[in-house]
Amino acid sequence: xxxxxxxxxxxxxxxxxxxxxxxxxxxxxxxxxxxxxxxxxxxxxxxxxxxxxxxxxxxxxxxxxxxxxxxxxxxxxxxxxxxxxxxxxxxxxxxxxxxxxxxxxxxxxxxxxxxxxxxxxxxxxxxxxxxxxxxxxxxxxxxxxxxxxxxxxxxxxxxxxxxxxxxxxxxxxxxxxxxxxxxxxxxxxxxxxxxxxxxxxxxxxxxxxxxxxxxxxxxxxxxxxxxxxxxxxxxxxxxxxxxxxxxxxxxxxxxxxxxxxxxxxxxxxxxxxxxxxxxxxxxxxxxxxxxxxxxxxxxxxxxxxxxxxxxxxxxxxxxxxxxxxxxxxxxxxxxxxxxxxxxxxxxxxxxxxxxxxxxxxxxxxxxxxxxxxxxxxxxxxxxxxxxxxxxxxxxxxxxxxx
Amino acid sequence: xxxxxxxxxxxxxxxxxxxxxxxxxxxxxxxxxxxxxxxxxxxxxxxxxxxxxxxxxxxxxxxxxxxxxxxxxxxxxxxxxxxxxxxxxxxxxxxxxxxxxxxxxxxxxxxxxxxxxxxxxxxxxxxxxxxxxxxxxxxxxxxxxxxxxxxxxxxxxxxxxxxxxxxxxxxxxxxxxxxxxxxxxxxxxxxxxxxxxxxxxxxxxxxxxxxxxxxxxxxxxxxxxxxxxxxxxxxxxxxxxxxxxxxxxxxxxxxxxxxxxxxxxxxxxxxxxxxxxxxxxxxxxxxxxxxxxxxxxxxxxxxxxxxxxxxxxxxxxxxxxx
Ligand SMILES: Cc1ncc(COP(=O)(O)O)c(C=O)c1O
Numbered sequence: 001x002x003x004x005x006x007x008x009x010x011x012x013x014x015x016x017x018x019x020x021x022x023x024x025x026x027x028x029x030x031x032x033x034x035x036x037x038x039x040x041x042x043x044x045x046x047x048x049x050x051x052x053x054x055x056x057x058x059x060x061x062x063x064x065x066x067x068x069x070x071x072x073x074x075x076x077x078x079x080x081x082x083x084x085x086x087x088x089x090x091x092x093x094x095x096x097x098x099x100x101x102x103x104x105x106x107x108x109x110x111x112x113x114x115x116x117x118x119x120x121x122x123x124x125x126x127x128x129x130x131x132x133x134x135x136x137x138x139x140x141x142x143x144x145x146x147x148x149x150x151x152x153x154x155x156x157x158x159x160x161x162x163x164x165x166x167x168x169x170x171x172x173x174x175x176x177x178x179x180x181x182x183x184x185x186x187x188x189x190x191x192x193x194x195x196x197x198x199x200x201x202x203x204x205x206x207x208x209x210x211x212x213x214x215x216x217x218x219x220x221x222x223x224x225x226x227x228x229x230x231x232x233x234x235x236x237x238x239x240x241x242x243x244x245x246x247x248x249x250x251x252x253x254x255x256x257x258x259x260x261x262x263x264x265x266x267x268x269x270x271x272x273x274x275x276x277x278x279x280x281x282x283x284x285x286x287x288x289x290x291x292x293x294x295x296x297x298x299x300x301x302x303x304x305x306x307x308x309x310x311x312x313x314x315x316x317x318x319x320x321x322x323x324x325x326x327x328x329x330x331x332x333x334x335x336x337x338x339x340x341x342x343x344x345x346x347x348x349x350x351x352x353x354x355x356x357x358x359x360x361x362x363x364x365x366x367x368x369x370x371x372x373x374x375x376x377x378x379x380x381x382x383x384x385x386x387x388x389x390x391x392x393x394x395x396x397x398x399x400x401x402x
Numbered sequence: 403x404x405x406x407x408x409x410x411x412x413x414x415x416x417x418x419x420x421x422x423x424x425x426x427x428x429x430x431x432x433x434x435x436x437x438x439x440x441x442x443x444x445x446x447x448x449x450x451x452x453x454x455x456x457x458x459x460x461x462x463x464x465x466x467x468x469x470x471x472x473x474x475x476x477x478x479x480x481x482x483x484x485x486x487x488x489x490x491x492x493x494x495x496x497x498x499x500x501x502x503x504x505x506x507x508x509x510x511x512x513x514x515x516x517x518x519x520x521x522x523x524x525x526x527x528x529x530x531x532x533x534x535x536x537x538x539x540x541x542x543x544x545x546x547x548x549x550x551x552x553x554x555x556x557x558x559x560x561x562x563x564x565x566x567x568x569x570x571x572x573x574x575x576x577x578x579x580x581x582x583x584x585x586x587x588x589x590x591x592x593x594x595x596x597x598x599x600x601x602x603x604x605x606x607x608x609x610x611x612x613x614x615x616x617x618x619x620x621x622x623x624x625x626x627x628x629x630x631x632x633x634x635x636x637x638x639x640x641x642x643x644x645x646x647x648x649x650x651x652x653x654x655x656x657x658x659x660x661x662x663x664x665x666x667x668x669x670x671x672x673x674x675x676x677x678x679x680x681x682x683x684x685x686x687x688x689x690x691x692x693x694x695x696x697x698x699x700x701x702x703x704x705x706x707x708x709x710x711x712x713x714x715x716x717x718x719x720x721x722x723x724x
Contacts, residue, residue, distance in 0.1 A: 023407045031403050031612070040565025041557060067439045070587075070606035083697045084456065084478065096587050100603050106456060106478050106697055192606075193413045200412025200610040201439065222468050223688055230686035233693065234472035236442035240557075240565040242403075242612035246412070334601045335588065341603055344455050344478055346699070 002400040004393070005318035013320030013390040015383035017374035021198050026252065030245040042220070042238030046245040051204075053251055054189075057172065058181025060206035062213040064220070065244055069168040069190025071237035072203040073101035076164055076186050077136070078233055079215040082107050084346055086135040091121050092329030092359045093367075094140040097190075098166050099330045107135070108345045111331050113356040116366065117282040119296055120147035122358065123155060129355075136162040141170035141180065143369065144196070144291025145281065149175045149183050156184070164188065171197040172258045174289035181206030191247060194373060196261070196293050197254055199246040202239055261292040261377040264384050268295055268370070271388030277303040277312075277395055278368075292377050295370040296326070307401045309365050312394065315401055319390040322372035329359050406611045413610045415586060422609070422617035429621050430545055430552060432571035434578035437614060438585050441555035441568030443607035445473040445510075445538060448551050448570050450603075451580035452508065452534050454479050457699060459505040461533075463493040463512065464684040465711045465718075467540055470510045471683045480698040482506070483684035488710040491646060491654060491718060492519030497710075499527065508534040511549070513542040515720075516628075516649030521548040542650055543624075551577055557613075560627075560651040560724055562620045564613035626650045627723070634723045638674070646718075655719045662716055669721070679720040682711050 001008040034040060047065050055063035066072045082088065084106035090098050092111045102109040113125035121139040137156060139147035149163075156163040163184030167173065171189055173180040181187040186209065191202030207213055215232065218225055223234030269280040279298050299309040313323045331351040335341060342348055353360060370376055370387065394401075406418060419437055427435030438444045454460060456478035462470040464483035471481035485497035491514045498509055509528060511518045518537055525548040528535040537549035541561040546552070551572035556562035572578055580602060582591045588604025628650055635645050635653035642659040657665055662678065669676040688694055689703035 019410060021410055021412060023410070027407055028404055031407065035403075040563075042566055067443075068606045068608070071439075071443075074605070078693075081693055083693065084699065085696065096604065097606060100588070100605050103603050104605055193411065193416075198412065200416075200612065201414065201606075201608050202610070223472060223686075225687075230468060230472075230681065230683065230688045231691070232688055233475055233697075234442075234468055234688075235476060236440040236469070238440065238566060240567075240610070240613060242565055243610055246612075335603050338601060338603060340450075340453065340455070343453075343457070344603075346456060 003397045004315055004400045005320070006315045007400050011318060011320045012393050013386045015320065015379060015386045017322070017372065017376050017383060018378035020373065020375040020378070021193065022253070026249045027246055030249045031242065034241045034245045037241070040241045042240065044241040044244065046241045046248055047239055050244045050247045050251070053248070054204055055206060058179030058187070058206045060179060060182040061208040062206065063181070064205040064213070064216055065239045065247070066203045066205060067237040067239055068192060068201050069188055069203040070097035070101055072188040072205050073097065073164070073166065074104050075216050075219060075235060075237055076188055076205055077101065077105045077107065078219060078235070079212050080136065080162055080185070082135045085133065087131060087133040088135060089126055089129050089137040091140060092331045092356055093119065093327050093362060094142065094166070094330065095168070095327070096330060096333070096335070097168070098138055098140055099335060103341050103344055106344050106346070108347055109349055110134070111351065111356060113358050114362065116298065116358045116362060118145070118148070118284070119281060119362065119367070120145065121152065123148060123151040125355070126152070126155060130159055130161070134159070134161050136164050138164045138166050140166040141173060141291070143296045144170045144173050144293040145296070146170065146173050146175045146180055146287050150286065153184065169195065169293035170291040171195065172254065172289060173291040176286050177288045182208060185209055186212055196257070196291060197247065197250055199243040199250065202243045202247060257378060258289070258291070262290065264377045264379065264381065265290065265292045265295055267381060267384045268388065272297055272391065275391060275395065276300065278391065295377060297368050297370070298366050299368050301365050305398050305402065307398055309368065311401050313368055315394045316390060319394060321387050321390045322370060322374070322376060324369050324371050326367040326369045327363070329356065329363050331356070403612060403615055406615050411611060413608060415608060416611050418611045418614035419609055422614040425618045425621050426569045427571055430571040431547070432552070433573040434575070435569060435571045436578065436581055436585065437556070437567055437569045437609045437617065438607045439568070439609050440557070440566060441540065441553060442469050442473055443585065444553045444568035444570040445469060446476055447581045447584045447607050448536065448553060448577070449473060449477045449479070450584045451577055454507045457505065458507040459503060460507060461498055461501045461509045464682050464708050465680045465714045466512045466683060467538060467680070468683060470512065470538055475694060475698060478697055479507070480700045483703065483706070483708070485708040485710040486714060487519070488713050490517065490519070491515070491714065492517050494710060495520050495523050495527065498524065502531055506531065506533055508536050510536045510538055513539040513544045515647040515652060515654040516542060516544045517647060518544065518546055521546055525549070544649070550574065556617065562617055562624065564616045564620065567609050567613040631723045635721065638721065651722055651724055653721045655721060657717050657719045662719060666719065675722040675724070677720055678715065678718065682708070682715060684708065
């Protein structure tokens with residue numbers, strides 16, 4: 001028997017992490033209000049109120065609440081006229097929705113690499129992937145951290161392509177003091193059960209574009225234009241009053257939670273900076289608010305005396321630290337090769353691993369998240385300290401893992 | 403709903419949605435049920451699960467729920483608009499026959515005041531031509547057994563009153579499994595690892611627990627109001643306004659006066675909820691648009707002569723009693 005929990009020792013991280021989602025009587029009250037009001041469907045009063053509040057949070061002109069953060073991406077691309085024959089650039093290091101939404105509209109996904117010090121879309125890699133067919137890039141703000149929007153927006157403008165922000169994990173994030181939902185032509189959000197602002201299932205689209213707003217609103221009205229003619233593709237990806245009502249009461253609690261997430265993340269940054277075998281992502285003063293949906297860090301295998309990242313993370317898990325290795329790059333999934341994909345995009349998705357060295361390295365050796373269905377970053381600072389102490393414990397006893 | 407709220411499970415396939423699935427299957431006398439975030443999503447998931455997409459054709463009546471031709475277009479297939487049988491006000495079997503090509507993958511039939519048409523003949527025709535028979539009963543919740551799968555709207559007040567949700571039912575395991583995967587990020591119904599992506603190109607069409615929690619209690623309360631509606635419809639009958647059929651909360655009338663649009667306004671003014679319900683979808687601008695052409699790889703929908711639909715638009719009037 002060893003000292004480490006993985007070898008039968010006592011787990012160190014006996015923390016009680018914050019249970020998510022969090023509800024109180026105000027949430028119960030809004031459900032009662034909706035019930036009393038008697039209308040539960042789309043385009044109701046709760047939805048209207050939320051759209052105004054969420055647009056304001058994002059410094060955006062418009063917000064359209066929708067069914068979720070996958071169908072929102074589909075709506076956005078359709079609203080921009082993107083479809084069969086067009087190419088859309090994404091990173092492989094993301095959730096399946098970023099990929100499947102492109103296939104669902106019939107466009108061809110093109111994979112690019114990420115930068116390892118930010119885990120965001122690499123501008124240099126994007127440049128190499130742009131062709132005359134490219135219509136858009138979708139940077140994903142993984143774990144709530146904005147990508148390099150200065151460089152990406154400049155590139156997109158120069159090439160005449162759209163920047164669609166996949167802000168599914170980035171509610172509340174800011175870039176240079178302005179809401180994340182106001183960057184690019186449009187941004188997409190998710191309010192799924194694990195997200196920092198949630199109603200179980202839900203999503204939103206924010207934009208400053210009058211034209212895109214009109215297009216999407218018409219689509220959501222089953223394709224009807226102002227004269228009642230079916231002029232657009234009709235799509236029912238709307239949100240109910242139950243969901244919108246909960247979003248309103250959850251939004252009341254959101255600012256305080258966001259502050260706490262940032263305070264705890266800062267603590268973790270400080271703790272982890274003391275070690276040389278892991279490191280937090282690079283600081284960027286232009287990120288004036290990170291949404292911290294979860295906490296991403298880098299594992300340096302070369303400092304672990306030959307212990308692999310996965311073994312190290314496993315040992316941490318045994319100590320009670322909720323760690324996972326993060327995304328399997330989507331170009332490794334069967335979705336890319338499926339017959340259905342080929343039929344829908346009328347072609348095939350090109351995958352060349354040489355073009356994503358950082359994503360591959362992250363996947364195989366480096367990427368790690370502090371992540372669970374509990375919201376770790378809303379826990380008490382003493383629990384955050386236990387996480388850091390567990391890192392130290394595993395490292396101090398690393399020979400047990402050899 | 404309070405239970406849902408404090409359970410911390412508000413979405414992403416949680417206990418209430420599992421309960422709702424089973425209840426819907428029972429309610430419709432089918433083996434499998436699946437609840438989704440809208441009726442549109444239910445039909446979309448179903449079409450995707452049947453591998454219907456780019457280059458395929460699906461036959462729908464032009465005088466039909468816009469959801470039918472829109473979902474077909476959404477998945478990249480081309481809706482082929484056929485006529486209705488005017489006398490019965492259902493899809494016309496003859497016109498369906500004439501619309502079949504090598505590319506036809508399915509026929510979608512709607513419920514018109516409880517009548518989905520000659521389903522026995524249609525299902526035989528579909529089998530002979532290797533096409534799926536898809537039934538969209540909308541908010542009428544009529545129960546038949548012939549279709550490959552049935553889609554319904556369970557959001558509306560007259561339906562299961564969840565606010566916004568749809569469902570599909572089928573007896574076929576593969577269709578259920580594939581629809582499930584398409585609606586839940588590609589995961590199979592028995593997947594345990596949510597981060598593991600399966601073989602299907604999955605989207606997200608999941609129902610939230612708020613809506614799911616209403617399915618079982620509202621099925622228990624649900625009753626067809628056909629008898630009451632028949633009585634109310636009778637009061638509206640006159641020389642030029644006759645009842646064709648009454649089902650649940652609505653009546654389908656035949657108007658043979660001179661101006662149907664004025665008659666709708668007149669009824670509405672009297673506080674009677676009435677409309678023409680459908681349009682001639684084959685004439686709608688979307689199906690001639692560049693986006694439609696690009697997405698379906700077709701030249702767009704041509705102007706064709708559908709006499710039953712023309713007649714329907716100048717004489718069929720729907721009245722709702724709620
Ligand atoms: C990056 C990213 N994009 C899109 C989505 C899809 O959001 P939803 O689950 O609301 O469909 C998610 C959700 O996990 C996500 O993380």
